[in-house]
Amino acid sequence: MREGRIVRQTSGFYYVDCGGEVFSCRARGLFRKEGVTPLVGDLVRMEETEPGCGFVVEILPRRNNLIRPPVANVDLLLLILSIADPAPNLTVVDKLLAIAEYKGIDVSIVVTKSDLADPSGLCRIYREAGYPVAALNSLSDSPDAIREMIRGKLCVLAGNTGVGKSTLLNAMEPSLTLRTGETSRKLGRGRHTTRVTELFELAGGMIADTPGFSALETAQFERIRKEELELCFREFEPYRTGCRFTGCSHTKEKGCGVLAAVERGEIPLSRHKSYCEMYEEARQIKDWEVVG
DSSP states (O other), X not given: OEEEXXXXXXXXXXXXXXXXXXXXXXXXXXXXXXXXXXOBTOEEEEEEEETTEEEEEEEOOOSOBOSSSOBBSOOEEEEEEESSSSOOOHHHHHHHHHHHXXXXXXXXXXXXXXXXXXXXXXXXXXXXTTOOEEEOOTTTOOOHHHHHHHTTSEEEEEOOTTSSHHXXXXXXXXXXXXXXXXXXXXXXXXXXXXXXXXEEEETTEEEEEOTTOOHHXXXXXXXXXXXXXXXXXXXXXXXXXXXXXXXXXXXXXTTOHHHHHHHTTSSOHXXXXXXXXXXXXXTTOOGGGSOO
16 A cells, blocks of 8 residues: 555546656545545555556545645645736636635735736735735746745646736746647647646646636636635635624625725725625525535
8 A cells, every 4th residue: 555646637547646656546436436536636545456557545634625626635726817918807816715715725826917017906905915916027027936936835726818827837847848828738738638637846846737727617616605705805804893793794784894994995895896796696505516
């Protein structure tokens, strides 16, 4: 019996890295019976059946997992936004941040294309909310700050098409040789490729990039109950106890501490608007739709 981490999954095979030696494994049938699916990032026990091959027989306890991309034990969500071309959708950004808070995943934000527009306003919103933010001119700035963000961590990259993900990854690790704006053979991405989730070593950590993965898709797949949503907006914390009534939704009630902070400019209007939209969506959620 050996322990390792699943670093790649495709077509029913799980590739388990046991200290540098990678085994191609199937999952034991008991997982199917229990309704459990091994995920990339899982720490597992595997049983070798022949050289280089075996079976995953046990999934060790997870700290967290995402539905899309299907990755477990994530340390950091690296959210890539462009200040222009395309402009960021702040509602989608705020949904991703809320999901990460709910899952106990740290977030760092990278704003690209600062040569096209002033990113200071966008950066201020999220720095004041308590998130590390770095702004880059995608054409010339060094990615050293981003390397430090992900060093030693299992990181998931999020960002829609055109925000500069490939450019950033190329700058951090030229050996990936990603062709910006085109299919990445190294990461298996493209309209007609099999969906593959894989971890790559990068800047002293590991990064997951999934074909077709976008911020919008993630926000659609994950759900949070309305009762827990306020805990996913970290800047609400100093004001939640200042509400006149218990069970305040922080959307329209009189005497709401959060609304008062929004009126004073202490919570950005865009963040509260996103919260209200998410709250209304959460009111329609059935229990079985909620994230695990």
